Amino acid sequence: MAKITRIKASDDPSKKEEADTPTITRKKVVVKDKKTTKTKRKEVKAAEKKVAVKNTVEKKPFILVRPFVYLWRYIRDSWRELRQVRWPNRKATWKMVLAVLIYTAIFVVFISLLDLFFTWLFNLILG
Numbered sequence: 411m412a413k414i415t416r417i418k419a420s421d422d423p424s425k426k427e428e429a430d431t432p433t434i435t436r437k438k439v440v441v442k443d444k445k446t447t448k449t450k451r452k453e454v455k456a457a458e459k460k461v462a463v464k465n466t467v468e469k470k471p472f473i474l475v476r477p478f479v480y481l482w483r484y485i486r487d488s489w490r491e492l493r494q495v496r497w498p499n500r501k502a503t504w505k506m507v508l509a510v511l512i513y514t515a516i517f518v519v520f521i522s523l524l525d526l527f528f529t530w531l532f533n534l535i536l537g
Contacts, residue, residue: 498506
């Protein structure tokens with residue numbers, strides 16, 4: 411939601427003692443957009459969830475159960491993070507695969523050339 415604040419300086423005739431100084435009034439003009447209101451609602455809901463999670467008192471589990479509780483929390487939090495990932499589409503995936511293959515091929519050629527050079531050099535020196 412876009413908020414536009416207009417500040418207007420004007421003399422207020424109702425206040426005689428402050429007639430020398432202009433008063434500043436603020437008007438908030440709100441421009442509503444469907445997409446921004448939806449995103450704002452989502453942000454408010456997410457903030458409420460975070461506050462609700464923070465307000466819950468975390469009990470320390472029994473010592474024998476702690477590893478399982480911590481493992482479950484790790485899996486749960488990892489799953490939440492994975493849901494937030496924006497996965498690439500098929501075209502982008504193939505572009506990245508091709509880039510990795512090309513880089514690997516260039517690196518193999520470079521290492522092979524270095525190996526041939528040093529083999530030739532050592533044979534020349536030792537041989």
